[in-house]
Amino acid sequence: xxxxxxxxxxxxxxxxxxVAAIDEVGLADATVMRIARHAGVSAGIIxxxxxxxxxxxxxxxRQILHDLxxxxxxRRKALSTTSPRAHLxxxxxxxxxxxxxxxxxxxxxxxxxxxxxxxxxxxRLQNVNDRRLYANLCHxxxxxxxxxxxxxxxxxxxxxxxxxxxxxxxxxxxxxxxxARRLAREYLDQLxxxxxxxxxxxxxxxxxxx
Amino acid sequence: xxxxxxxxxxxxxxxxxxVAAIDEVGLADATVMRIARHAGVSAGIIxxxxxxxxxxxxxxxRQILHDLxxxxxxRRKALSTTSPRAHLxxxxxxxxxxxxxxxxxxxxxxxxxxxxxxxxxxxRLQNVNDRRLYANLCHxxxxxxxxxxxxxxxxxxxxxxxxxxxxxxxxxxxxxxxxARRLAREYLDQLxxxxxxxxxxxxxxxxxxx
DNA sequence: TTTTATTGATTGAACATTCAATAAAAAAAT
DNA sequence: ATTTTTTTATTGAATGTTCAATCAATAAAA
Numbered sequence: 001x002x003x004x005x006x007x008x009x010x011x012x013x014x015x016x017x018x019v020a021a022i023d024e025v026g027l028a029d030a031t032v033m034r035i036a037r038h039a040g041v042s043a044g045i046i047x048x049x050x051x052x053x054x055x056x057x058x059x060x061x062r063q064i065l066h067d068l069x070x071x072x073x074x075r076r077k078a079l080s081t082t083s084p085r086a087h088l089x090x091x092x093x094x095x096x097x098x099x100x101x102x103x104x105x106x107x108x109x110x111x112x113x114x115x116x117x118x119x120x121x122x123x124r125l126q127n128v129n130d131r132r133l134y135a136n137l138c139h140x141x142x143x144x145x146x147x148x149x150x151x152x153x154x155x156x157x158x159x160x161x162x163x164x165x166x167x168x169x170x171x172x173x174x175x176x177x178x179x180a181r182r183l184a185r186e187y188l189d190q191l192x193x194x195x196x197x198x199x200x201x202x203x204x205x206x207x208x209x210x
Numbered sequence: 211x212x213x214x215x216x217x218x219x220x221x222x223x224x225x226x227x228x229v230a231a232i233d234e235v236g237l238a239d240a241t242v243m244r245i246a247r248h249a250g251v252s253a254g255i256i257x258x259x260x261x262x263x264x265x266x267x268x269x270x271x272r273q274i275l276h277d278l279x280x281x282x283x284x285r286r287k288a289l290s291t292t293s294p295r296a297h298l299x300x301x302x303x304x305x306x307x308x309x310x311x312x313x314x315x316x317x318x319x320x321x322x323x324x325x326x327x328x329x330x331x332x333x334r335l336q337n338v339n340d341r342r343l344y345a346n347l348c349h350x351x352x353x354x355x356x357x358x359x360x361x362x363x364x365x366x367x368x369x370x371x372x373x374x375x376x377x378x379x380x381x382x383x384x385x386x387x388x389x390a391r392r393l394a395r396e397y398l399d400q401l402x403x404x405x406x407x408x409x410x411x412x413x414x415x416x417x418x419x420x
Numbered sequence: 421t422t423t424t425a426t427t428g429a430t431t432g433a434a435c436a437t438t439c440a441a442t443a444a445a446a447a448a449a450t
Numbered sequence: 451a452t453t454t455t456t457t458t459a460t461t462g463a464a465t466g467t468t469c470a471a472t473c474a475a476t477a478a479a480a
Contacts, residue, residue: 025328026324026325026327026328026329027238027324028237028238028325028328029328107327110323110324110327111324111327113320113324113376113380114236114237114320114321114323114324114325115236115238115324116380117236117317117320117321117379117380118235118236118238118239119236126380130377130380152393152396155377155389155393156370156393156396156397158373158377159370159373159374159376159377159393160366160369160370160373161373162373162376162377163368163369163370163371163372163373163374163376164369164373166323166369166372166373166376167340167365167368167369167372169327170323170326170327170336170340179365183362183365183366183369186362186366187366187397187400190397190400190401190403190404191400193400193404194400194403
């Protein structure tokens with residue numbers, strides 16, 4: 001079987017198998033043997049490509065975070081406007097992107113979330129990601145409201161997004177991504193309406209094109 | 211040392227020690243030895259009082275859920291009104307009650323949350339609790355809006371509460387419970403204002419006393 | 421023939437649980 | 451009031467299991 005250039009293939013295989021194993025039995029029971037079996041390879045190969053189980057878990061979390069970032073980024077790049085509202089909606093949609101919201105991925109996500117509280121390696125990844133979401137939201141809200149209000153709006157919308165995710169991961173039916181998206185968007189509407197009510201004379205929004 | 215009637219004392223001790231151990235090193239590394247050391251007793255005693263580690267973990271989750279329920283319940287009973295808004299605020303405040311929001315408890319809570327996805331015993335407890343929060347919220351919102359809107363409002367506020375919890379558990383500084391409460395209350399305000407805007411002629415609210 | 425990829429039995433460490441031994445308190449007997 | 455007996459609580463070493471990591475052996479491609 002050994003061909004040259006197996007490394008990228010095996011790495012992807014094993015990361016996918018890790019998500020599958022965590023979905024199946026949870027992080028605590030996702031042993032190297034079970035993961036290897038999912039990938040159709042032997043257990044030893046994990047240490048060979050990832051230096052050990054920890055390396056594989058970190059790579060898996062990286063992959064998930066990367067996919068999430070990519071989903072958001074793609075939606076924002078597809079926009080032909082600088083309208084803050086459109087960008088905020090794109091961030092919401094990206095966070096509930098199909099690829100992210102699959103049952104297995106959601107469970108893996110939550111498992112890493114809990115784990116990251118005590119594993120510095122994972123905590124770093126978690127923090128980077130948290131801050132990115134918060135900073136992105138905050139930056140957009142800044143076009144629409146004063147600094148402190150923008151910060152609160154970002155904090156609240158981030159909490160809403162994560163909360164919908166969390167509750168989706170727990171229900172047996174999995175996350176209803178259409179409903180989650182709708183609820184998050186309605187919340188955004190309310191945030192913006194509340195702001196309009198406070199400042200009936202808009203101050204410094206960027207060019208809200210046609 | 212052996213006095214009669216140690217059972218309730220030891221059980222409480224061990225549950226407290228479990229929370230402390232999970233706070234210290236996470237659920238994955240909370241071994242019976244470490245928990246026992248926190249409680250100042252030997253490892254064997256855990257099997258004696260809880261039948262095994264699983265029994266202790268389940269009892270710990272029960273305790274945390276019970277404390278949360280009690281905090282909400284106490285605040286609602288202290289109300290001398292049936293105003294839906296006051297009850298909704300009491301539910302919010304109860305969920306961010308001091309006793310719940312301590313760093314150790316928040317971490318333990320999240321650890322069980324992740325764990326409950328794959329442990330039927332814990333999942334049952336989780337579901338009961340989820341449904342209670344949702345049903346309570348939904349019941350109060352029903353006084354203020356039609357069924358479907360009440361359901362969405364309950365889903366969204368529940369997600370906001372859980373999201374604030376989740377994000378609070380992850381930050382190293384712990385949850386800022388005052389800020390969390392404020393953000394959740396502001397969201398509630400927005401929900402109710404949005405509803406007032408839709409139905410300028412209120413239909414069937416209960417006696418909104420003085 | 422050499423290089424690269426992969427296997428899987430082996431090793432050692434960590435762990436939950438068990439249980440015979442122990443110790444303290446409570447109860448009974450003196 | 452002592453001493454003895456019984457009951458209750460607790461210990462911690464021993465047991466058996468599970469697991470991650472290792473590495474010599476193997477097999478396929480180059």
